[in-house]
Amino acid sequence: MSQITPLPDMPEPIRDRLMPIEDRGGVAQPLLQVSGLTKHFPVRGGLFAKSKTVRAVDDVSFSIAKGETVGIVGESGCGKSTTARLLMHLMPRNAGDIVYDGMQVGAALSLRELRRGMQMVFQDSYASLNPRLTIEESIAFGPWIHGMAEPASRTLARELLGKVGLRPDNFANRYPHEISGGQRQRVNIARALALSPRLVILDEAVSALDKSVEAQVLNLLVDLKREFGLTYLFISHDLNVVRYISDRVLVMYLGEVVELGPVDEVWDAPAHPYTRALLAAMPSSDPDNRTQTPPISGDPPNPIDPPSGCRFHTRCPFAEPLCGGATPKLTAIGETGHEAACYMAIAGSGHSLAPPAKGAS
Amino acid sequence: MSAMSDTALQAAPAGKARGYWKTVGRRILRDKVSMVCALVLILIFVSALCAPWLGLADPYQGSMIRRLRHIGTPNYPLGTDELGRDMLARLVYGGRLSLLIGILPVILAFLIGTSFGLIAGYVGGKVNTAIMRTIDIFYAFPSVLLAIAISGALGAGIVNSIVSLTVVFVPQITRVAESVTTGVRNMDFVEAARASGARSFTIMRIHMLGNVLGPIFVYATGLISVSMILAAGLSFLGLGTKPPEPEWGLMLNTLRTAIYVNPWVAALPGVMIFAVSICFNLLSDGMRSAMDIRN
Numbered sequence: 001m002s003q004i005t006p007l008p009d010m011p012e013p014i015r016d017r018l019m020p021i022e023d024r025g026g027v028a029q030p031l032l033q034v035s036g037l038t039k040h041f042p043v044r045g046g047l048f049a050k051s052k053t054v055r056a057v058d059d060v061s062f063s064i065a066k067g068e069t070v071g072i073v074g075e076s077g078c079g080k081s082t083t084a085r086l087l088m089h090l091m092p093r094n095a096g097d098i099v100y101d102g103m104q105v106g107a108a109l110s111l112r113e114l115r116r117g118m119q120m121v122f123q124d125s126y127a128s129l130n131p132r133l134t135i136e137e138s139i140a141f142g143p144w145i146h147g148m149a150e151p152a153s154r155t156l157a158r159e160l161l162g163k164v165g166l167r168p169d170n171f172a173n174r175y176p177h178e179i180s181g182g183q184r185q186r187v188n189i190a191r192a193l194a195l196s197p198r199l200v201i202l203d204e205a206v207s208a209l210d211k212s213v214e215a216q217v218l219n220l221l222v223d224l225k226r227e228f229g230l231t232y233l234f235i236s237h238d239l240n241v242v243r244y245i246s247d248r249v250l251v252m253y254l255g256e257v258v259e260l261g262p263v264d265e266v267w268d269a270p271a272h273p274y275t276r277a278l279l280a281a282m283p284s285s286d287p288d289n290r291t292q293t294p295p296i297s298g299d300p301p302n303p304i305d306p307p308s309g310c311r312f313h314t315r316c317p318f319a320e321p322l323c324g325g326a327t328p329k330l331t332a333i334g335e336t337g338h339e340a341a342c343y344m345a346i347a348g349s350g351h352s353l354a355p356p357a358k359g360a361s
Numbered sequence: 362m363s364a365m366s367d368t369a370l371q372a373a374p375a376g377k378a379r380g381y382w383k384t385v386g387r388r389i390l391r392d393k394v395s396m397v398c399a400l401v402l403i404l405i406f407v408s409a410l411c412a413p414w415l416g417l418a419d420p421y422q423g424s425m426i427r428r429l430r431h432i433g434t435p436n437y438p439l440g441t442d443e444l445g446r447d448m449l450a451r452l453v454y455g456g457r458l459s460l461l462i463g464i465l466p467v468i469l470a471f472l473i474g475t476s477f478g479l480i481a482g483y484v485g486g487k488v489n490t491a492i493m494r495t496i497d498i499f500y501a502f503p504s505v506l507l508a509i510a511i512s513g514a515l516g517a518g519i520v521n522s523i524v525s526l527t528v529v530f531v532p533q534i535t536r537v538a539e540s541v542t543t544g545v546r547n548m549d550f551v552e553a554a555r556a557s558g559a560r561s562f563t564i565m566r567i568h569m570l571g572n573v574l575g576p577i578f579v580y581a582t583g584l585i586s587v588s589m590i591l592a593a594g595l596s597f598l599g600l601g602t603k604p605p606e607p608e609w610g611l612m613l614n615t616l617r618t619a620i621y622v623n624p625w626v627a628a629l630p631g632v633m634i635f636a637v638s639i640c641f642n643l644l645s646d647g648m649r650s651a652m653d654i655r656n
Binding site for chain 2: 085088111112115116119120122124127128129130131132133138141142145146175188191195
């Protein structure tokens with residue numbers, strides 16, 4: 001592309017940018033398909049104790065369409081971040097398939113290629129930047145690893161700094177400790193974008209920022225998504241933020257997906273009692289409308305020994321004997337892709353509040 | 362670019378690009394204590410290196426009639442020892458051996474221990490267990506005892522005492538290196554580097570080494586004083602240097618008989634050991650704070 005001379009009053013385009021890995025599956029092919037994703041951590045209980053396992057992520061399946069933003073919400077410890085790390089292949093998984101744009105990772109798509117196509121922004125903006133490298137060097141590292149010449153990668157890094165709203169002349173040569181948290185998170189976003197990914201996983205990327213900065217970074221993410229045609233997987237415990245940015249949302253509880261669907265539909269008509277409790281727990285900005293009664297009681301059970309059946313039945317106000325038996329499967333509610341794993345939402349399941357089975361009188 | 366409204370754009374222009382080590386260097390140059398210590402050490406080093414050209418008396422030439430002269434005696438500014446040899450010459454010449462067996466074991470142990478520690482910390486798992494449990498065995502012995510035992514088994518001599526001191530320090534440096542490496546390895550920026558597709562060796566070189574070497578280096582510098590004292594102790598016990606070789610520990614040993622007759626002269630080798638040790642210690646403290654560029 002270097003032979004193209006940029007117009008004088010146009011911003012110089014990024015030369016030598018890494019081309020995103022090409023779209024192979026077409027529009028209808030989801031960018032990411034995850035099925036049966038499972039991660040169990042062994043916990044050694046001492047020399048003579050039986051070793052146990054933490055079921056951090058248990059049989060999680062979902063897909064992300066191209067250009068979509070999917071949110072994952074849930075309490076801390078429900079497996080959100082573990083899911084992100086499994087998708088990034090930063091830790092080995094026990095089971096499950098990850099298909100990127102129709103290509104099985106490891107077979108049709110090498111791990112190295114996957115890393116070009118999928119990047120991640122971490123929660124801790126300080127810990128995720130090398131304190132010994134300048135901001136420019138941190139951003140240029142990825143492209144350099146993938147074979148870009150060093151001067152070109154530095155030019156790209158400066159270009160991207162501008163894209164995330166940091167003037168390159170002021171920031172390129174600074175160290176991470178010399179800039180604020182919001183600026184650092186912008187740098188982390190630029191670093192993720194440096195490989196021209198198509199999917200960016202944002203693992204609590206704005207959670208550590210204060211509200212005004214958070215809003216600015218969220219708007220930046222929206223702008224970047226439009227400019228680069230990105231797809232986001234947005235992990236957060238902040239329901240307002242998830243609603244603002246997401247098209248679809250996944251609700252996780254103790255390592256399982258309990259509900260998923262279009263964000264407005266889940267918000268307006270939550271089908272799983274856990275989702276209802278989560279939404280009820282959202283603080284209101286109206287002082288006359290405070291939450292007076294706790295929407296849910298108790299702590300999440302220990303994931304080392306999760307309850308049988310529906311994992312939520314120990315805290316669920318509607319639990320019936322049925323709920324402690326077999327695990328309810330994610331079942332479609334209506335036609336819009338809204339699904340819930342609750343016997344109350346499954347027609348004819350035998351739960352007293354379940355809708356009657358179709359065809360039954 | 363609606364998100365560009367914040368203070369992000371108004372930060373003061375940063376100065377010229379300065380590397381991390383340049384910044385550290387500038388900071389240590391401003392630290393007076395470290396600079397004084399460095400000056401003292403340089404003085405001792407240079408005088409030890411240039412001893413034959415300084416016009417000093419022969420450090421081996423003794424005399425029965427001028428034994429144990431006091432400090433300040435004409436021609437003998439620092440007095441003479443129990444065999445009438447010039448103390449100034451012996452102290453300067455003694456620095457050559459003392460510094461060698463004080464510093465060389467730490468350098469060797471730094472190289473060996475850092476490699477072990479990096480591998481144990483980065484690879485983790487069974488490799489870590491194997492290396493660290495082996496290291497633990499050495500920890501079961503007090504370091505002085507271990508040095509004496511190894512030197513005793515290998516026999517007296519300079520090379521053997523260097524070997525034994527190296528063996529004493531390898532476990533300590535390995536442990537520090539391992540814990541620093543493990544800490545850095547679990548940082549998000551290493552994960553991010555892995556996520557960008559970098560190979561282990563590249564991550565080690567670019568992301569780990571710079572963050573790991575500093576603390577290990579500081580720790581090793583602190584060990585030099587310990588090494589000097591242990592080396593002196595070995596010589597004192599007759600396991601290191603042999604008479605009439607000038608070496609501070611050995612000189613302390615032979616002058617001990619004169620401690621009631623001429624205590625000031627007898628204490629001089631100890632003063633040298635003390636000065637070098639404390640200078641290395643303060644210097645390592647200064648480096649530690651200079652490398653913490655966050656403050």
